[in-house]
Amino acid sequence: MQRFEERPLLKVENLTKQYGPGCGECSQPGRPGLIKNYCPSCGTVYACSDVSLDVYPGEILGIVGESGSGKSTLMQCLYFDQDVTSGTLTIDDPELAGENLFDVSSQRKRYIRNHKYGMVYQNPVKGLRMDFSSISNIAEKQIAAGGRHVGQMQSAGERLLDVVSIPLFRMKEEPRNFSGGMQQRVQIAKALSNDPPILFLDEVTTGLDLSVQAAVIDLIKQIQRDLGISMIVVSHDLAVIRMLADRTLVMLNGRVIESGLTDQILEDPNHAYTQQLVYSLL
Amino acid sequence: MKAEPQFAFLDEGSKKEIRRATLKAVAIPGYQVPFASREMPMARGWGTGGLQLTCSLVGKDDVLKVIDQGADESVNAVSIKKLIRATTGIPVTERTEEASLIQSRHRIPEVPLTKDQILVLQVPMPEPLRKYEKKESVTKRLHAESEYSGAWLMLFEQIMKYGRTTTGADHPVLVNGRYVMAPSPIPRFDNPKMDHSEALILLGAGREKKIYAVPPYTEIRSLAFEDHPFEGEDFSGKSCRFCGATGVFLDELYIQETGMTEHQCNDTSHCADRLGRQEEKEVQHATI
Structure with missing residues (x-):
């Protein structure tokens, strides 16, 4: 496909978000000894560990995972609602070329939010x-x-x-x-x-009844077709991901465990957790 | 034994703290400096912020004028004048030109102020973004990041609902191209008087514990959209029923006996001054 020759619009490398100081045991590469994403010796929670992803112009990237898998934290970090512990974020934009956007001043982050980003929260009260x-x-x-x-x-x-x-x-x-x-x-x-060239959608259809869900999904599809906006869609609903996303990441315990074309992941899941996720739905 | 009353009521330590906050406010035009608002012999919300500024500034050579909604004789203005005179012994005046220190609620005098004068305004709500955002921690951050969408949004909402901005008073202004500031509830008519004012303008909010300032010759721009320019209250074709003044801020009165509406100067000392001069002229004509 043509898009693989394109440059990613938004590129995230090794994003880590931890709550807690970390200790000798959990700071080692691969973070052995964690219970899910929790370090039993120092109490640190690794909400996102070494998450890397690319979003290409005009594509919809889906992120699935169970509650607590870190997908909303990832979204909040990308939208600067929360600060990351480490990692880089670059946007292919002449104004922002070559900068790690996690390191820029809060005024500049606000500028990016106001000019480059759109966000749709799960709860309209927030947005x-x-x-x-x-x-x-x-x-x-x-x-x-x-x-x-x-x-x-x-x-x-x-x-x-x-x-x-x-x-x-x-x-x-x-x-x-x-x-x-x-x-x-x-x-x-x-x-x-x-x-905005980039739109974030956080569980947009959760809590809506089926016909309204369908209308909102239709609308998102139409916007992507007509305006060519890149989107990151977070959802725990595989049906929504199947309908919207071109590519999908599966998250578990703060890590990306599987990624690829949405159809491929849903039809031929590799990781045991993804298999369980897909089969429990169908 | 009865203790001697302190000069200008406040103890010297308090005055020093207020002056420090004032200096910081002057150094950062439009920035709200927090200060430890003192208990005053007056309820908060009645001008304690302005009064504390006045007390911290007043010296033995000062001449004080106090106005309340344009009037020199209102209860609030008289009480404040009495307190200052009783604790300092300095003269008070009603004539704007004679005063070196002017404390005012909700008006800027009609007579242009000079570089030798200080105007102290009483402020009930110093935060221009408060209606948009309730949390102080958030509004502080918004100011720091120069993020004033909220102030513009409030004006936009008024235009959507009523076809024009409906701020009767306290129309937000941009100070020196940086901070958006509540100019205290002065009418829109008075906003332009703040722009490049020769006099130092200090604003004090006692209940909200904030002091902020417009130093002399500072640019003050009232917020306005490109297709909805800022406008003051319009008094064209109207004049004061006593002194005949035009181009000043007028009060509208409904006269019960005649069933008519009439207008009169809001700035009482300006009106009295004009009347006095007119009378003088008449007397001179009569004696010639």
Whole structure:
């Protein structure tokens, strides 16, 4: 396939996030002696250990794993919600070329969040301001990215609300009046409002009923097709991953245990845990 | 034995601490400097921040003016003047030009201030981002990172809901191109007076324990979107019913007897001054 000749848009190498000081026993290569991701001698938790991944332009990368496997921590580290313990992150962008983005100042991290990233949280309360109107919620991201023209931001917001099928006569309503599926769609519109090259989706369909899930997945697929945005999709739902992701990583105890084309992983899982995961679903 | 009252009420240690915070505030225009707000013989929320600034600054050669919503004779203004006069013995005045120290609530006087004057403003809510973000730890970080989307978002929301910005007072300003600041609840009409002001402007919030400052000749820009320019209150075609002044901040009054609305100067000393001069002229004409 052609994409293997392309340069990755986002490249993560050896990302480690630990909670605790670490000790002589658990700091050794390979980290022997851990119980799952927990060091019994010093109490350190390794939420992510040596995670490396590439995201290519226009592709959707899926991350699956059970609760506590480190997939949300990974997402939060990539979105700078949390600081990493070690590792490098580079984005193929002329403004940011060659920099390890985990090391830049917090102002610069904020700039990257506002200009290069979009994020859709599992819980809309985290991603939306429930007491501001929907159109203002979308404008917030544009304002953060330097928008200072009300007319332009309003028309861009209206266009996005149309994309996510929110009726325009409700745009001045606060999202707290909306159903869960509508809130999630407003969140997606907000995440898209600064035309980000990279979009993070954290368990976006969890807690939605099946028909709404299907609508949200359709929407994400359509956005990828039309806008060519690269996405990282975290989910514990293999059906969602199967429908969305081109490639998939499987995480267990803070490590990537398997990666490859989504179909390949779901049809022919290698690692024992992945086999168990796939067969318990089907 | 009755102890001698301290000059300007506060003990010298407290004054020193407040002056230190003030110096820091002047050094970082628009930055809110925390300080240990003292108990004052006045309820918090009644101007204790401004009063502490005044007490820390006042010297024996000062002349004090205190205004409350433009009025020199309101209870709050009179009480503050009494306290300062009783503890310092310095003269008080109603004429803006004569004062070296002016403490004010919610107005900047109509008469332009000079480099020899200090304006102290009382602030109820010093944090311009508070409505957007409740946590102080977060707003501190937002200021540090110069992230002011929240202030703009509040204006955007007003335009979406009402077609224009609806800040009656306390319209946020950008100080020296760096910090967004609450100018205290002065009307939008007064915001431009802060820009490149010759006088030092100090703002004190007693309840919130913050002091901040606009040093002389500092650029103050009121936040406004490109297609919604900043506008002060419009009084065109209206004038004061007593002194006939135009181009000043006017109060609108409903006169019950006539059922009409009339306008009068909000700055009472400015109005009285104009009336006095008009009378003087009339007397001169009469004697000639």
